[in-house]
Amino acid sequence: xxxxxxxxxxxxxxxxxxxxxxxxxxxxxxxxxxxxxxxxxxxxxxxxxxxxxxxxxxxxxxxxxxxxxxxxxxxxxxxxxxxxxxxxxxxxxxxxxxxxxxxxxxxxxxxxxxxxxxxxxxxxxxxxxxxxxxxxxxxxxxxxxxxxxxxxxxxxxxxxxxxxxxxxxxxxxxxxxxxxxxxxxxxxxxxxxxxxxxxxxxxxxxxxxxxxxxxxxxxxxxxxxxxxxxxxxxxxxxxxxxxxxxxxxxxxxxxxxxxxxxxxxxxxxxxxxxxxxxxxxxxxxxxxxxxxxxxxxxxxxxxxxxxxxxxxxxxxxxxxxxxxxxxxxxxxxxxxxxxxxxxxxxxxxxxxxxxxxxxxxxxxxxxxxxxxxxxxxxxxxxxxxxxxxxxxxxxxxxxxxxxxxxxxxxxxxxxxxxxxxxxxxxxxxxxxxxxxxxxxxxxxxxxxxxxxxxxxxxxxxxxxxxxxxxxxxxxxxxxxxxxxxxxxxxxxxxxxxxxxxxxxxxxxxxxxxxxxxxxxxxxxxxxxxxxxxxxxxxxxxxxxxxxxxxxxxxxxxxxxxxxxxx
Numbered sequence: 001x002x003x004x005x006x007x008x009x010x011x012x013x014x015x016x017x018x019x020x021x022x023x024x025x026x027x028x029x030x031x032x033x034x035x036x037x038x039x040x041x042x043x044x045x046x047x048x049x050x051x052x053x054x055x056x057x058x059x060x061x062x063x064x065x066x067x068x069x070x071x072x073x074x075x076x077x078x079x080x081x082x083x084x085x086x087x088x089x090x091x092x093x094x095x096x097x098x099x100x101x102x103x104x105x106x107x108x109x110x111x112x113x114x115x116x117x118x119x120x121x122x123x124x125x126x127x128x129x130x131x132x133x134x135x136x137x138x139x140x141x142x143x144x145x146x147x148x149x150x151x152x153x154x155x156x157x158x159x160x161x162x163x164x165x166x167x168x169x170x171x172x173x174x175x176x177x178x179x180x181x182x183x184x185x186x187x188x189x190x191x192x193x194x195x196x197x198x199x200x201x202x203x204x205x206x207x208x209x210x211x212x213x214x215x216x217x218x219x220x221x222x223x224x225x226x227x228x229x230x231x232x233x234x235x236x237x238x239x240x241x242x243x244x245x246x247x248x249x250x251x252x253x254x255x256x257x258x259x260x261x262x263x264x265x266x267x268x269x270x271x272x273x274x275x276x277x278x279x280x281x282x283x284x285x286x287x288x289x290x291x292x293x294x295x296x297x298x299x300x301x302x303x304x305x306x307x308x309x310x311x312x313x314x315x316x317x318x319x320x321x322x323x324x325x326x327x328x329x330x331x332x333x334x335x336x337x338x339x340x341x342x343x344x345x346x347x348x349x350x351x352x353x354x355x356x357x358x359x360x361x362x363x364x365x366x367x368x369x370x371x372x373x374x375x376x377x378x379x380x381x382x383x384x385x386x387x388x389x390x391x392x393x394x395x396x397x398x399x400x401x402x403x404x405x406x407x408x409x410x411x412x413x414x415x416x417x418x419x420x421x422x423x424x425x426x427x428x429x430x431x432x433x434x435x436x437x438x439x440x441x442x443x444x445x446x447x448x449x450x451x452x453x454x455x456x457x458x459x460x461x462x463x464x465x466x467x468x469x470x471x472x473x474x475x476x477x478x479x480x481x482x483x484x485x486x487x488x489x490x491x492x493x494x495x496x497x498x499x500x501x502x503x504x505x506x507x508x509x510x511x512x513x514x515x516x517x518x519x520x521x522x523x524x525x526x527x528x529x530x531x532x533x534x535x536x537x538x539x540x541x542x543x544x545x546x547x548x549x550x551x552x553x554x555x556x557x558x559x560x561x562x563x564x565x566x
Contacts, residue, residue: 003379004564006499006544019043025483027475031468031496042244045251045488047225049244053205057186062161062177062202063209069102069136076104077126077134079118080306081141081195082111082297084290088234089140089196091161091263091309092227096203099222100210105131108302112390116426116433117142117158118149127156131388134158136176141195143175143181144168146425150175163198165240165512167428192241192492196234197249200227230252236282237290241389243493250488254280266307268321269293275560282490284487292321295328298367310473322359329370337366337430338372342386346376355452355459357384358445360395364388370398370431381409381463383452385434385443394423395441399432404461405452407432413451414444421447465564467544471498473522478558481547499544502526519543519560530562541565 001194011034019029022040053059069076076097079091090106097104102485107126114121116323118139125385136159139146143162150160150173162173167182179202193201207221215221235246242250256262257270257280266289270277273288296305304327308320342359345351351394357376364372366388373386383401390396401407406429415422421444425434436444453459489495510516510529515537517528527550528543543565550559 001120002463003566004381004460004465006465006467006564008467008469008499012038015039019222022461027472028483028487029482036463036491039245045244045248045484046565047248047252050248051189051210051245053201054507056181056198056201057178057183057188058177059202059205060209062163062179063205065136065159065161065176065215066102066138066202066206067209067215070097070100071213071215073103074135075131075133076102076138077124077129077131078104078106078138078140079126079142080108080302082108082117082302083141084237084293084297084305085195085234086141087293087297087302087305087309088230088237089194089199090266090306092196092203092230092234093138093140093199094310095227095230095239096200096206096222096224096304100203100206103131105129105134106306108297108306110301111297118146118328120151120152122251123149123152123158126158127152136161138199140199140267141165143173144178144180146172147171149173163195163202165193165195165198167453181301190243190245191309192243192246194235194238194240194246194300196231196238197240197246200224200231200249203227225252226256226261226295229256229266232257232282233266233285233289233293236285236490237294239286239491242488243491243492246316247488247493250282250285250490254282254285263309263315264312264317265310265321266454267314268308268317269324271318272321272325279485281485282488283495286490289398291331292324292328295331296324298371299327299365308425331371335368335375338368338386339375342372342544346380354449355382355456355461356357356445356449357382357450358387358441359385360387360397360441363387366396366398369396370433373398374400377402381461383410385448387436389438390435393438395436395438397434399427399434399437401430401432402463403430404458405456407441410455413455414447417445417451418447420453428497435438465497465544466494467497467499470500471547473524476521476524476526476547476558478549478556481549481558482556484547485549495546497544497546499539499542501542504539504541507536508532515561515562517562526558526560528560528562530565533562537565 011030015033015038016029078093080086138161144164153160162175163176164180181191194254255276269289275284275288293305311317369386369388373384377400379385381455383405385399387395387397401498408427411425423435446557506518513528515533519526519528544563545560547561550557
């Protein structure tokens, strides 16, 4: 395990004062200012503050195309990605388009058969779809890189509307319309929408177009805010940056969940995860609901996840949520076994410590290698790739990186230095995927190591833990813990992590792998726990910790959750 370096975020004094003057709790003002919030308007997370859809390039044109198609009774087919963002985006599209009178169905590629995105193979499936060949395909959470797939659709007489959020390549597909905040020339102020956020905006634009045509009254049509729970789940699960606009979308979705107004599938997922919707927070979405939807795409077929999110039958939803929960348990078992094998490989005598981690096993499951890469990256703090077999003559790798290393750029360099070694690759700075020939791993691993060293000039990296410094003693209580848990935290807007000195009064192991502590700071005693840590601590420690509420027998108290101590 690499020892991290601890730092303290600085909060602009003027921003703190401005936020406090607007009536914001002093601790929240300090935390938000340290995360770049400078004005109270950035904390007003209600619907009127939502960025308008008109700023999204092509959204009005795409809305016109879809409105024409609905009025001409054309067949629409949503082609979704196979992760939680793709599943929630598909559900938003299906529910909204159906409510607006569209003849719409969906198709989700099987990651093990047709690969990622709108490929020519997916167009072949679309042409043989159960409802007949569609007139228009709408991609959600994919399509921006599907140049060949869109060409195949055009050749088959199918128009394509692309809705996506991924970075485009040098060539854009020849679609009827492309709605993507990251396409060249798009002036949308938030580049951080998830795929589900883009299709939600597209549906807002479509409703506006139908209002303009007189199909609905000026304020009529389906209530799209009823889909905010799905938008929140996909946004958090896809780990996109939680800028003010995304925090608004997540806040509104959580508000619906807490009030009991959510899709039956989400209610069922809360139930099987043992979570309480009344106290729903972004942690529940990212670590309880999201993984259960993702498991379907990892091990089986994402159609089950989409069906769970689109059924209005409570009993059906519960049955499907239970099935998703079972698949997720299976995923955990497979992942744990693969992770142990990967750790053993890293500890083998022939394993060399370098700037990277690159592992492969012919018995591994290609749907789970990304999770294994993520665990190894956290433990060794190096850019990591894990590979599994993918058919007769290929292996597929999934990678996770660290802030110092842009993973897609590394793969691009490897492909230039060793033409033909990588058959295809894609991704972004922190995550990427690639395909090699079956015998390509032995050549690729040292090439990957060399590329990282060349691009960074380094052979080791130091993890950084950003903290919010000392927690004022008057705020170290259950009430403030509850206030913090109610807020939206996540990627790019990290949950508060405090740093203080404590005296360890007692410590013991619980569940054989978690350290339960009694800590003292000044006149205050705290219960604390360090999950996954089984080594005893000295009498005096400096600890980075989260503040949480602990509910036991109806009593609410404060608990410190230790992230690092020394």
